[in-house]
Amino acid sequence: MEANNSKKHVVTHLLLILGSIVMLFPFIWMILSSFKTVGEQMSIPMKILPGSFGYLENYRQALEAVPFLRLYLNTILMILGRVICAVIFSSMAGYGFARMEFPFKRLLFTLVLMQMMVPGQIFIVPQYMMLSKIRLLNTVFALIFPALVSAFGTFLLRQQYMALPKELEEAAVIDGCNPWQVFTKIMVPVTRSSLASLAIFTALFAWKDLMWPLIANNDLNRMPLAPGLTVLQGICNNNKGALMAGSVIATVPMLLLYIACQKQFIEGIAQTGIKG
Numbered sequence: 001m002e003a004n005n006s007k008k009h010v011v012t013h014l015l016l017i018l019g020s021i022v023m024l025f026p027f028i029w030m031i032l033s034s035f036k037t038v039g040e041q042m043s044i045p046m047k048i049l050p051g052s053f054g055y056l057e058n059y060r061q062a063l064e065a066v067p068f069l070r071l072y073l074n075t076i077l078m079i080l081g082r083v084i085c086a087v088i089f090s091s092m093a094g095y096g097f098a099r100m101e102f103p104f105k106r107l108l109f110t111l112v113l114m115q116m117m118v119p120g121q122i123f124i125v126p127q128y129m130m131l132s133k134i135r136l137l138n139t140v141f142a143l144i145f146p147a148l149v150s151a152f153g154t155f156l157l158r159q160q161y162m163a164l165p166k167e168l169e170e171a172a173v174i175d176g177c178n179p180w181q182v183f184t185k186i187m188v189p190v191t192r193s194s195l196a197s198l199a200i201f202t203a204l205f206a207w208k209d210l211m212w213p214l215i216a217n218n219d220l221n222r223m224p225l226a227p228g229l230t231v232l233q234g235i236c237n238n239n240k241g242a243l244m245a246g247s248v249i250a251t252v253p254m255l256l257l258y259i260a261c262q263k264q265f266i267e268g269i270a271q272t273g274i275k276g
Contacts, residue, residue: 030244033050035050058241065236083199112151168187
């Protein structure tokens with residue numbers, strides 16, 4: 001019996017290792033290719049390892065072709081705006097749907113769920129027309145606008161609030177707290193792991209957002225990283241190494257952020273995914 005269990009564990013771990021290799025290979029290939037010369041990129045048979053990891057010409061070309069520092073600044077401003085708005089508005093809306101009673105509550109929450117099922121591309125045209133009429137295209141606000149309110153965040157936090165015992169709020173009311181104090185001093189601190197999870201989700205989605213920033217901005221100096229890489233692709237189309245170098249520059253910071261915050265990410269998923 002123990003031998004069968006050990007064999008199952010070995011097979012399971014081998015499959016997990018194989019899956020990890022398959023998922024990590026594109027990222028590893030991107031890093032290796034960023035150090036290859038043009039000749040090494042075109043060589044037959046294909047070379048997996050670069051001739052030298054000290055070859056930084058691709059990074060120099062990528063940094064000269066596109067203002068990465070400016071793109072980083074635009075991306076950080078966009079992420080901060082989206083995260084702050086999503087956390088504030090989604091937490092308040094989620095608490096309202098979970099604990100408060102008001103007319104058409106179920107209908108409105110159904111509409112929130114329906115919005116999650118609709119492809120985001122459908123809203124691009126009305127959003128563009130709205131921002132065009134109020135002359136906010138080519139601004140940082142244009143990058144933040146589509147994520148002012150998150151239907152996913154509202155649903156996520158509503159489920160978390162529903163799972164909390166009402167005795168917490170009743171005890172706070174007995175102590176003299178008004179509804180706003182109950183929300184800010186009791187409910188928000190208790191659900192901070194879910195708020196952190198929502199913030200990470202929002203930051204990840206904002207970091208890789210491509211279509212809307214390309215439509216809302218036609219000025220390279222006002223673009224975030226993802227559309228900036230499309231500009232780099234047009235400039236360095238003949239040098240795949242420079243494209244890989246630009247991808248590394250754009251990818252590594254978010255990867256490090258995810259690694260640093262993975263505890264909060266996993267806790268938020270565990271608490272909200274199995275309750276409510």
